[in-house]
Amino acid sequence: MAQPERPLSPFLHYRWQYTNTLSILHRITGVLLSLGFFILVYWLAAAAGGPEQYGRAAAVIGSFPLQLVLFGAAFAFCYHLLNGIRHLSFDMGRGFELATARKSARFVAIGAVVLALVVWFVLRASLGGAA
Amino acid sequence: MSLRSPLGKVLGLGSAKEGSAHWYAQRVSAVALVLLGLWFFLSLASLDGATHANVVAWLASPLHAALALLLVVTAAHHAALGLQVVVEDYVADKGRRTVVLVAIKFALVVAAVVGALAVLRIGFGVAA
Numbered sequence: 041m042a043q044p045e046r047p048l049s050p051f052l053h054y055r056w057q058y059t060n061t062l063s064i065l066h067r068i069t070g071v072l073l074s075l076g077f078f079i080l081v082y083w084l085a086a087a088a089g090g091p092e093q094y095g096r097a098a099a100v101i102g103s104f105p106l107q108l109v110l111f112g113a114a115f116a117f118c119y120h121l122l123n124g125i126r127h128l129s130f131d132m133g134r135g136f137e138l139a140t141a142r143k144s145a146r147f148v149a150i151g152a153v154v155l156a157l158v159v160w161f162v163l164r165a166s167l168g169g170a171a
Numbered sequence: 172m173s174l175r176s177p178l179g180k181v182l183g184l185g186s187a188k189e190g191s192a193h194w195y196a197q198r199v200s201a202v203a204l205v206l207l208g209l210w211f212f213l214s215l216a217s218l219d220g221a222t223h224a225n226v227v228a229w230l231a232s233p234l235h236a237a238l239a240l241l242l243v244v245t246a247a248h249h250a251a252l253g254l255q256v257v258v259e260d261y262v263a264d265k266g267r268r269t270v271v272l273v274a275i276k277f278a279l280v281v282a283a284v285v286g287a288l289a290v291l292r293i294g295f296g297v298a299a
Contacts, residue, residue: 067257074250074279081243081286087226088289088297094223121208124201131198159212167221 058145066123069116076113079106114159119152193252200249207242227293236294240287247283251276 054060079101086097100106126144129135135144173180214235218225230236254275262268 067253070250070253071257074254077246077250077279078282080246081282081289084239084243084286084289084293087223087230088292091223094226098221098223117208121205125205128198128201162216163212166216166218 059141062123062126062145062148066120066127069120069123072112072116073120076109076116079110079113111156111160114163115152115156118155118159119148122148122151122155193255197249197252197256200245200252203241203245204249207238207245210238211242230290230293231296233294236290239290240294243283243286243290247279247286251279254279 083097083101086094101110126135126148129144135141214229215221218229230239255272258268258271258275262271
């Protein structure tokens with residue numbers, strides 16, 4: 041007996057487009073933020089450990105590679121935040137129209153970069169480059 | 172009338188497990204993290220330098236300590252829920268998947284408890 045025609049999984053035949061780009065970026069930034077969570081805990085634990093321990097941690101966090109990681113975390117946070125709100129609106133059944141989804145996708149993509157830069161420079165100013 | 176196959180029923184497979192609770196918890200924690208994230212950013216932005224004294228003074232306030240505690244717990248919970256979905260989607264081998272899922276849970280629970288104890292220590296004024 042011949043196999044009946046079954047629908048294929050979307051990833052097997054859909055072309056790459058902005059919607060799945062944003063979707064996979066949401067997952068990637070989510071994984072990155074989960075790793076960033078450990079930096080937050082490291083920082084809090086150092087603060088609880090007293091000034092000396094905090095000073096050592098601040099030096100580590102202020103070093104170049106960690107600053108790069110933190111900038112990445114700032115971007116991941118802003119992206120995941122904006123796209124997360126977009127997804128919450130999808131969950132409520134809003135914004136599925138093609139034109140609207142495209143518009144909100146563009147807003148998220150551009151907004152995340154702008155917001156990340158704002159967050160980065162505001163925090164650099166307030167934290168004195170230490171974190 | 173149930174649409175589940177007898178085999179599916181016996182194996183406990185299918186959609187009638189805890190999928191909706193997981194899905195819902197992911198969304199509720201997301202909403203909480205929008206608010207907690209905003210608070211965290213505004214708090215850091217209003218610090219006058221990330222010195223030890225300033226961080227301790229900030230978290231010495233009961234409200235800020237409570238929100239920091241909630242941030243740590245909620246972020247860990249949200250991360251655990253999200254990473255679980257990612258692992259379930261991409262790790263096909265059942266044994267390896269279970270090991271990875273448990274390892275992720277353990278790591279996040281340890282981090283959450285360490286973070287919570289750190290905030291409590293500062294909040295109770297134990298951190299010098």
